[in-house]
Amino acid sequence: MITVHINTIPVQVKQGSTILQAAQKAGIKIPTLCHVENTLPKGACRVCLVQVEGARGLVASCSAPATDGMRITTNSRQVRDARKFVVELLVSEHCGDCKTCVRNHDCELQQMAFEMGVESITYAGETLTTEKDESTYALVRDAGKCIKCRRCLDVCNEIQGVGSLFAQGRGFETRIGPAFDAQLDEVVCVQCGQCSAVCPVGAITEKEHIDYVWEALDNPEKLVVVQTAPAIRAALGECFGYEPGTLVTGKMTTALRHLGFDGVFDTNFTADLTIMEEGTELLLRLKKALVDKQQVALPQYSSCSPGWIKYVEYFYPDMLDHISTCKSPQQMFGALAKTYYAEKVGKDPKDIVVVSVMPCTAKKFECARPEMNDSGFKDVDYVLTTRELGRMIQQAGIDFKALPDSEMDIPMGLGSGAADIFANTGGVMEAAVRTAYEIVTGRELPLENLHVEPIMGLEGVKKASLKIERTLPEWSFLEGVELKVGVAHGLSNAKKIIEATRAGEEFHFIEVMTCPGGCIGGGGQPRFTTDAVRKKRIAAIYQEDEGKEMRKSHLNPQVMQLYQEFLGEPVSHKSHSLLHTKYVSRN
Amino acid sequence: MDPNKVKNSTCTCSEEVNEEQLYTQLDSIIEAHRNKDGALIPVLQATQNLFGYLPEKALKTISKALNKPYSEVAGVVGFYSYFSTSPKGKHTIRVCMGTACYVRGGQEVLKALMDELDVSVCETTEDRKFTLEIGRCFGACGLAPVVMVDDETFQSVKPSKVREILDQYA
Numbered sequence: 157m158i159t160v161h162i163n164t165i166p167v168q169v170k171q172g173s174t175i176l177q178a179a180q181k182a183g184i185k186i187p188t189l190c191h192v193e194n195t196l197p198k199g200a201c202r203v204c205l206v207q208v209e210g211a212r213g214l215v216a217s218c219s220a221p222a223t224d225g226m227r228i229t230t231n232s233r234q235v236r237d238a239r240k241f242v243v244e245l246l247v248s249e250h251c252g253d254c255k256t257c258v259r260n261h262d263c264e265l266q267q268m269a270f271e272m273g274v275e276s277i278t279y280a281g282e283t284l285t286t287e288k289d290e291s292t293y294a295l296v297r298d299a300g301k302c303i304k305c306r307r308c309l310d311v312c313n314e315i316q317g318v319g320s321l322f323a324q325g326r327g328f329e330t331r332i333g334p335a336f337d338a339q340l341d342e343v344v345c346v347q348c349g350q351c352s353a354v355c356p357v358g359a360i361t362e363k364e365h366i367d368y369v370w371e372a373l374d375n376p377e378k379l380v381v382v383q384t385a386p387a388i389r390a391a392l393g394e395c396f397g398y399e400p401g402t403l404v405t406g407k408m409t410t411a412l413r414h415l416g417f418d419g420v421f422d423t424n425f426t427a428d429l430t431i432m433e434e435g436t437e438l439l440l441r442l443k444k445a446l447v448d449k450q451q452v453a454l455p456q457y458s459s460c461s462p463g464w465i466k467y468v469e470y471f472y473p474d475m476l477d478h479i480s481t482c483k484s485p486q487q488m489f490g491a492l493a494k495t496y497y498a499e500k501v502g503k504d505p506k507d508i509v510v511v512s513v514m515p516c517t518a519k520k521f522e523c524a525r526p527e528m529n530d531s532g533f534k535d536v537d538y539v540l541t542t543r544e545l546g547r548m549i550q551q552a553g554i555d556f557k558a559l560p561d562s563e564m565d566i567p568m569g570l571g572s573g574a575a576d577i578f579a580n581t582g583g584v585m586e587a588a589v590r591t592a593y594e595i596v597t598g599r600e601l602p603l604e605n606l607h608v609e610p611i612m613g614l615e616g617v618k619k620a621s622l623k624i625e626r627t628l629p630e631w632s633f634l635e636g637v638e639l640k641v642g643v644a645h646g647l648s649n650a651k652k653i654i655e656a657t658r659a660g661e662e663f664h665f666i667e668v669m670t671c672p673g674g675c676i677g678g679g680g681q682p683r684f685t686t687d688a689v690r691k692k693r694i695a696a697i698y699q700e701d702e703g704k705e706m707r708k709s710h711l712n713p714q715v716m717q718l719y720q721e722f723l724g725e726p727v728s729h730k731s732h733s734l735l736h737t738k739y740v741s742r743n
Numbered sequence: 744m745d746p747n748k749v750k751n752s753t754c755t756c757s758e759e760v761n762e763e764q765l766y767t768q769l770d771s772i773i774e775a776h777r778n779k780d781g782a783l784i785p786v787l788q789a790t791q792n793l794f795g796y797l798p799e800k801a802l803k804t805i806s807k808a809l810n811k812p813y814s815e816v817a818g819v820v821g822f823y824s825y826f827s828t829s830p831k832g833k834h835t836i837r838v839c840m841g842t843a844c845y846v847r848g849g850q851e852v853l854k855a856l857m858d859e860l861d862v863s864v865c866e867t868t869e870d871r872k873f874t875l876e877i878g879r880c881f882g883a884c885g886l887a888p889v890v891m892v893d894d895e896t897f898q899s900v901k902p903s904k905v906r907e908i909l910d911q912y913a
Contacts, residue, residue, distance in 0.1 A: 309814075319812020325821045335817030336828075343814070 158224035163231060175217035175228055176204055184230050187239065187268055189246070189356045190305035191218040193686055194672070195314045200306045202242045203268065206230050214238055240272040248279040249328070250357070251286055251300030257358045262543075262683060264356035265303060282328070291339035293524045294347035294363055294517040302359035304330055308351035315672060317648035318467065320345040332359075344470050344742075346647070348463035348670045349517030349541075349679020362517045362680055365538040366548055372509040372537070373416040379501070380509045381419035382412050383489045386427065386571070387515040387579035387675035388542050390696040394682035395546025396556040401692030403700055406561020411549050413562065419497075422564050423512070424571020426485040426492070427578040427587070429718065430460065431709035433735055434482045435592045436726035438665055439631075447633045453477040455642070455663040458584050460484045462522035463670030465739060467647050472654060473741035481736040485578065486512050486519055487528050489568065490535030491734045496722045497568060498531075505533050512539045515579075515678030518670065530734050541680025570714045573701030580694045581645035581674035582611035582618060585667040589622065589641065591710045596624060596631040606707055607698075611641065614673060614687060616649035617656075618642070619663075642666040645674050768793055769801055773808045782809055783819055787826060795831045802828075832867045832874040834912050837891045841880030844888040848901070852888050853877065855902035859909060872912070 157168045160175075162182040169178045174197060179186050190201035197219035205214040209227035214235065217228075229235065247269050254260050286300035309321040309332060320343050324331045334343040352360045372380045393402040412420045437456065444452040459465060459480040468475055483491070489512070494505035512519060516539075522528065523536035540548065549556055564570070574590050577583030586608045593601045603609070610620040621640045642663045644653040650668045657663055671677045673690035676697060701707060709715070723731045772789045776782035786809065790801050797820055806813040820826045838844075838853045853864070856875055860868050867874045883889050886898035890908065897908055 313812060313815070319814055322812065322814035322818035323822075324814075324818050333814075335813045336821075344812075 158222065160222045160224070160226040160228060162228050164227075169222055173222050175206060175208070175215065175220050175222050175226075178222040179206070179217065179228070179230055186217050186230060187271070188218050189264055189268065189303060190307060192307050192310055192354050195307075195310040198306055198310070200304065201246075203239055205235055205238050205242070207232050207235050236272070240274060243268050243272050244274050244278045246303050247274055248277055248281060249283050250303065251284040252298075252358060257301070258361050258364070259358035263358065266357075289333070289339050290363065291341035292345065292347055292363070293521040294349060295340060295345075295352060295360060296363050297333065297340065297360050298358060299331055299333070301357050302332055303357055304332055305356055306332065307354040307356065308332060308360055311350040311354050315646050315648060316346070316348060316350060316670075317651050318344060318346055318348075321351065346463040346466040346470070346670065347518045347521040348647075350671060351679075352517060353677075353679045353681065353683060353685060362541050362544065363520060364544060365511075365520070365540055366544050366551075368538050369511050369540060369548070372511070378507055378509045379418045379503050380416070380511060381421055381493055381497070382417040382511045382513060383421045383423045383426075383486070383493075383568075384408060384412070384513040385423045385486070385515055385579070385675060386576045386697065386700075387678060387681070387693070388513050388545070389700065390579065390676060390693040391515065391542050391681050392546060393556075395543065395549075398557075399692070400689040401696040403696050404556075405700070406563075407556060407559040408545075409564055410559040410562045411554050411556060414554050414559075415548060415552055417511070419565050419568075421489070421493075421568040422571045422575075423485045423489055423514075424575035424578070425568045425712070425714055426488040427460075427575035428572050428709035428712040428715045429488055429735070430482055430485050430578075430584075431574060431587050431591050432715060432719075432726045433488075433731060434458065434480045435588050435595070435709075437480055437482065438588070439592065439596070439634075440727065442637075442664065443633060446637070455657060455666050456480055458665075458667040460578065460584060461518075461668060461670045461675075462516070463518040464647065464650060464668045466518070466521070466742070467650065467670070469739055469742040471651075473743045475654070476739045476741065479739060481738065483528070483735055483737045484519075484522065485575075486514060486539075487522065487535055487737070488735045490523070490528070490537075491531045492568065492718070492722075494531035494533050494535060495734060496718060499722075500567065505531055508533075509538070510536045512536050513542065513545045514539050515542050515675045515681045516671075517541060517679045519680075527737055530737075542678075543680060543682055546682065567714050567717065570712060572709050572712050573704040573707035574709045575712075576697055576701045576704070579675045579697045581614070581669050582608070582643045582667070583674065583697070584669075585611055585620075585641050585643050585665065587709055588665065588667075589639075590708045592639075593622070593624070594708065595710065596627050596634055598628045599626075605702065608641075611643045611667075614690060616646060617644050617653050640664050643668075645669040645677075646672040765793060766801070766804070769804060773805065777808070783811060783816065784823075787816075787820065791826060796827045796829060798830070799828070829865070830867055830871060832872050834872060834893050835874045835876060837876045837878045837881075839879075839881050839883075839887070839889040839891075840877045841884065841887075843884035844880075847887040849888040851902045852890060852900050852905065855905040856890075859905055873909070 158171055159166050160178050162179055167182040176186050186204045188204040199216040199219035204217045206217045207229040208215045284300045289297040312321045313319050372378050389405040392408055393404040409420055441452050444450045457479045459482050490510045493510045494508055498505040520539045523539055528535050574587035590601050608620050611618040619642050621638050624634045624637050627635050640663045642653050644650045676693035677685050677690045776786050791797050802816050806816045840849055862875050864877055881889050888900050890897045890900045
């Protein structure tokens with residue numbers, strides 16, 4: 157530990173801390189537009205300037221190490237003037253009108269300009285030009301609003317290991333974007349939207365589906381149903397001033413009815429169904445390997461996260477047979493809404509509109525994949541991010557905080573606790589283990605609170621193993637098998653676990669979620685997601701799970717009913733044609 | 744590998760080197776820098792010396808081999824004006840725009856060359872014969888306006904004489 161003096165007050169910090177971190181510890185908020193935790197410091201925006209005794213000029217606190225005995229001033233006139241000057245320069249070249257910007261009231265530059273008292277354009281000069289890239293299904297980039305903070309390229313390169321974006325050109329002409337000013341759909345991009353989650357301004361945002369959804373809701377011919385992913389209920393509240401990690405499941409359900417949806421359903425229902433299909437698929441792969449001694453692709457990887465799927469299609473196309481053939485819960489829901497549900501309510505599927513609320517931008521890409529129309533129609537029509545749903549609720553004049561709770565509809569509105577935890581890293585695996593263990597042994601998973609402790613939390617790559625003993629007779633081939641599972645979140649961690657398997661490490665099943673923390677940290681979640689926020693949302697999700705009687709997917713009565721009435725059994729011919737898919741090499 | 748050696752072993756000679764051979768040489772440039780920190784810029788320099796410019800295919804090869812995102816490779820290429828992604832002509836014409844040449848009609852000479860060749864500054868003719876560039880003072884102000892073609896200097900150039908100069912390289 158070392159001691160630094162922040163505005164004369166001594167603070168003890170770890171050796172290697174930056175001045176910014178030391179100030180945070182002292183309760184001082186130093187403004188920054190470029191810093192993102194868990195990435196290397198870059199000192200790009202120059203807003204975080206502080207005065208350090210003995211230093212020539214002001215110092216960028218995000219990238220300067222704190223040293224023992226250092227005397228730092230964060231609030232002198234010189235510091236305030238310099239920071240304001242930097243923000244004035246950024247504002248002067250920013251090409252955007254706050255009133256009509258999608259980031260109005262959710263913009264760090266706007267907020268900072270306000271906090272620093274920037275009340276006029278001091279340096280009217282050349283501004284950037286609006287140039288929109290709307291080439292992808294998920295994202296819109298607007299070069300005119302970009303302040304070159306480089307957060308997006310750091311998350312794209314360091315956290316996701318994808319590398320779509322980089323600084324092109326130099327000086328005033330600098331553009332942040334793909335190589336040689338290509339459009340995003342011309343380059344490797346998984347459309348995870350982590351860039352849009354960290355962008356301080358309106359330079360990268362999700363491609364909105366709000367108007368399409370209003371149009372469907374206004375059309376009396378259409379039966380419009382909505383599904384909400386498990387991660388929404390632990391984050392939507394943040395759009396209305398709730399603390400991160402506040403569960404708003406009941407209010408959200410009521411709000412969706414107020415918006416006019418004819419059926420309010422739960423992606424948790426198809427998350428449970430995913431466990432039945434994906435778990436059965438894993439057991440079949442293990443049987444092929446252990447009993448039939450066939451060559452079979454193991455480990456099996458999870459397939460719920462569309463950014464991860466696209467990542468494999470680009471970077472590891474030789475591994476596609478390792479990916480579970482199960483569609484994601486979103487797409488399973490869409491395929492069933494326009495078949496099973498359509499039959500039940502006697503509605504022509506062409507008049508059913510399926511809307512998803514997802515924490516994710518890649519889901520907008522996923523629903524547009526050409527193979528996602530096994531119902532005979534586009535299985536999922538529109539995808540709203542959590543942020544978009546928040547805006548729709550505001551547009552409708554709904555006082556969210558005042559809403560009473562309500563329950564989702566039948567027959568696709570019930571989910572187990574195992575489905576809730578699909579929202580966070582480790583959750584899909586834990587849900588699968590809860591069910592697979594019980595099916596194979598006839599006994600409940602013998603772990604405290606049904607949690608698989610080693611795969612919980614924010615560690616990038618997590619592993620667990622579980623010895624299977626005293627199996628039921630039909631699963632005797634698994635007797636004594638040590639089931640080895642792995643979990644990765646953030647695509648650079650996915651790469652680590654893939655490389656480990658290639659180096660010979662044995663796994664049977666690996667869960668990958670594209671975004672850090674899993675879906676609760678998705679690219680479509682309310683801003684700003686830090687590790688502290690991730691932990692709060694995850695805690696809320698486990699709270700939702702633990703509060704339920706039904707915490708295992710195979711006990712979901714609506715899923716059982718679906719098999720009895722419609723699908724037959726897991727991995728049946730019918731479920732194969734509706735709920736499973738195939739992938740393409742994009743190398 | 745020393746980038747200068749690559750330069751000496753190719754390019755300066757007038758023999759036609761086929762593309763396949765160039766890419767074999769690119770592989771050895773990459774091999775010499777593989778797993779070294781800060782390899783990207785030296786590799787780009789050597790590659791530009793090899794090809795005369797940085798073709799897209801070479802940049803993609805470098806991006807893969809050095810395990811750097813293509814966006815980053817392009818970002819570095821775009822940052823340094825030294826790097827060029829457009830092919831150079833067989834001959835490089837440089838028109839001096841230094842003060843002396845400028846006041847004695849360098850601008851008109853440049854305009855005449857642009858018209859004759861049907862290119863703008865920094866562009867190459869369709870037949871890949873000429874690349875047109877401008878320079879800032881060649882240190883021959885007494886001869887203004889000056890035009891250089893490769894290593895040869897032409898003095899007191901008039902717009903009407905431009906065709907004559909070009910014909911020497913036909």
